[in-house]
């Protein structure tokens with residue numbers, strides 16, 4: 582009997598869809614935060630705790646958990662199973678960096694306690710990291726211990742407006758090289774911003790530019806020279822005056838706008854891609870996306886995590902004419918869809934990229950796995966799956 586674990590159901594590649602039927606294991610009632618350990622800076626929570634319920638508990642104690650997928654109804658078990666990242670990855674890494682221990686129920690009924698409240702651990706193969714990103718194929722998580730950081734005293738959100746996306750993206754390596762340590766660096770383009778304003782009745786605070794960098798800084802005090810330096814680097818690469826969001830409310834508004842961009846595009850979206858390329862290749866990959874838009878007259882709105890090379894292009898049922906989305910255009914979108922995703926993935930592969938930076942493989946991306954990692958690695962992964970789940974009951978039909 583197939584068993585599919587379902588966390589918040591926010592995953593973007595069909596990972597928790599019970600495609601072969603069977604049992605869906607809802608995690609909703611495993612919803613307790615068990616302990617905030619102030620001496621070890623760790624939180625232990627059950628797998629069904631939603632991030633939006635976890636953050637306030639740890640923040641109240643003066644702590645901070647950096648991983649932040651844009652949808653806060655994702656659950657602790659789900660973010661481990663997908664190795665979720667989000668905008669703060671550039672500075673702190675993905676969930677993998679923060680997982681210290683996990684309780685896993687194996688398909689044949691054993692319950693494992695893997696890891697501990699440890700900062701380092703070289704005791705045998707690292708099974709903890711094997712379970713991270715296992716997408717519900719190797720075991721069901723019921724409880725996890727995650728490392729925390731002290732809560733930053735201040736954060737500041739900057740928006741740098743640019744005449745072109747290429748200028749915006751080319752700013753990022755210099756920000757990283759100068760060790761300015763942003764918490765997040767996101768890029769987005771005007772057409773997607775306009776659609777989000779229209780669809781969700783939200784307002785973006787900067788008007789009239791083609792592209793934007795959204796930069797979040799965590800600061801030890803009010804006055805930090807890094808802010809001036811980041812502004813100078815942005816302006817040296819063609820940015821106009823930076824918008825500064827200082828109050829927590831204004832900063833939350835800006836971040837929520839970014840998180841909601843997917844919701845605005847969704848009615849027309851056939852697939853959100855999750856390509857990750859070396860940072861030096863982001864600008865080239867985004868240029869390739871725009872060349873495909875022009876060639877196929879199909880809008881491919883693209884935004885992403887400029888700081889870590891993770892680019893989300895959306896394959897839409899929307900045309901592209903005179904450099905703008907054309908919502909009236911008629912085309913055989915179903916026929917165009919595989920052509921565009923093949924071309925986009927091909928470009929990523931040429932640049933040394935991968936098909937998923939944070940969403941995982943699930944159902945949506947499994948046909949590309951072999952092509953990207955090769956048959957030998959797929960065979961090793963399948964061997965691991967067989968070892969842990971000899972009857973192939975956990976989330977069968979996903980990933981491979």
Ligand SMILES: Cc1cc2nc3c(=O)[nH]c(=O)nc-3n(C[C@H](O)[C@H](O)[C@H](O)COP(=O)(O)OP(=O)(O)OC[C@H]3O[C@@H](n4cnc5c(N)ncnc54)[C@H](O)[C@@H]3O)c2cc1C
Nearest residue numbers: 588589590591592596651656658659662665666717722939
């Ligand atoms: C608007 C929006 C923005 C997003 N932004 C980001 C982003 O910035 N970064 C990012 O990384 N992701 C992002 N995501 C994707 C999504 O939030 C993450 O993939 C998240 O980690 C999924 O968590 P979930 O609890 O919803 O898992 P689900 O969608 O329920 O499941 C995902 C996978 O995990 C498995 N699983 C779930 N719970 C368990 C468990 N207890 N034990 C074992 N396996 C389990 C499922 O079987 C499935 O394979 C976004 C999604 C949306 C809708």
